[in-house]
Amino acid sequence: MDDRLIKASQVGDIDALYELIWEDDNVLKRIDEKMFVDSPLHIAASFGQTRFAMEMMNFIPSFSKNLNKSGFSPMHLALINGHFELVSLFLHADAGLVRVKGRGGLTPLHYAIKNGNLNFVAKFLLACPESIEDVTVRGETVLYIAIKSDMLEALEVLVRWFQRICHKDALDWLEFIPNWKDEEGNTALDIAVSNSQIQACLILLPFFFLIS
Template sequence: MEKRLSEAALKGSVDSLLELLQEDPLILDRIIVSCISETPLHIASVLGHVDFVREILSRKPELASELDSDGSSPLHLASAKGHLKIVKELLLVDSEMCMVLNTGGRSALHVAAIKGRVEVLTQLVWDVPESTRVLTDRGETVLHLCVKYNRLEALKLLIELMNKESVLVNWKDCDGNTILHIAVAKKQIETVKFLLSTNGVEVNTLNGNSSTALDILIHSPRDLRDMEIEDSLQAAGALSVKDLHLITNDRVPSKVSRITRRLTSQQSSLKKPPVVKHKHTDWLGRKRSALMVVASLIATVAFQAGLTPPGGIWQDTYARDPNIPKDKSHTVGTSVMATTEPIEYGQFMIFNTIAFLSSLSIILLLVSGLPIKRRRWMWIQMVIMWIAITAQVVTYFIALRHMSPTDINVQSMLREVTEISVLTWLTLMAVVFIGNVVRMNLWILRKYGYIKEKETTPSAAMDDEQEEEEEEEG
């Protein structure tokens, strides 16, 4: 009988259910007291058989509170699958099942959020608003799960429905992370922007590691999304924990603007403006990071070019025919270009090796641990980088010329492209060089008093002072 009942649930056959009930009116009661892993209501709920579910609930509503071997109720299964009509029927019978956690520590609302079932989420919140306050076994709210599984639409809906529960947007899980911490850690740009535009979200909350959302971004592996996320955070007033301590003296972030205004008013009444601690723009740090990225890229390209030179490598071994004057021998695995055009191959390898070794020398200097943090060392590394980039450009044109056919029109076009490119490159290099020379001369003239300093506001004076300190370090 139990096997036939399970088959009826799989098919969603109400007629089969009624027939079984006529044969044994107590069959549903036996299901409740038996030790089966899942009831027919579980099966029908996960498969979406609405009529079958409605018929069982009308005869034995107690089955709505039965749990399977994973601790899941029929409401868990229907919510995860997104069967809205079944969810409504189950809520009418026993709405308290919204508060029950399965063995994974999740409620029906949690599994619906993880799967992004927006309609089911709406129904659950409307019928049982207190279900939004149920936490997982890791102390996570349903909002944490939306961000964790990248369900932005579900997150927007829940925050809109829970507008009176603003405390939940700043709730911390067992690791002390709010939903903003998690969104930044997972580099979810759209989610971060939405949270920053939401009222009540605190951007400078500390997690269990005493890190703000901006700290998490700074210490995470860098990629192309970081700049956009960082701009959004800073536009919303996000600070690192270091800046929070400097500005607020370990007070709450909401008082930052008030303290800043008080300091500004005091500065206007004093003869000598006080030194206000401000965020240090790590110019050298940013330059080192940029040099490391570019050097790694050039080293990779040069290494690949050395292994696969233009024209590829010979796939066989050939012995020269003495009867053919221009015939040449070659060995499998050697460069085709080295055999056919040895002079150009030598030029190609020279410039490619310069680019490769120059980029590796920069990487070696940056990771060596030597005290090369002064500005003069940074300029030396930048000059090496110019050499590496220029050698890479020459390597590119040599390869391009080798791969181009000997047709007159093609060679003429290649010559024009090369001349324009080289002229543009030399012009750019000259502009950069002249700009740096002018900047150095202006700094020398200001340092020795040949150029009078212009009057500036206190904040601008502090910025100039910081720039001069960086110049003097160089």
């Protein structure tokens, strides 16, 4: 990638971006044709350059679903680096970005749970309820992520969400999520029990009453 474009992405220089496009109207298209690249949108997301990122989304929306060489999408990068205004704008632009699987099959929802970002756990589920279905390459559901990360408040948010959810697939999720087994054949409750996470087990109890 042109060093000038990298710099413009880092500092959010939209004028420089347009100058580069005037010089070469295929400059962004060539980047989009590559796999696993830090696009200008990835760079802007990492540096929290909100206006530049939104301008880039208008040009090449597909950048938002591409992974860089580290296995992260722009929403992953914005969330991990704490650029929460940008995360919200990504969510508003395309709620499906919550389901983009990065390294290890982890989605932005999984990262929000791992990091205990309860505000975005709730926002992601509200905007894209279907994201509750996504599992990692190790067969971990959202419940596994919360338990293995010892994020009890996130686990509580998930259980309360299941208690309130009104969705055509809700019954399927209630059957699927608690009974799902990871690559080692364990359910989320098995993990909590084996790790002597008593509080996690207690939080899960209302969840299992829902499916009894």
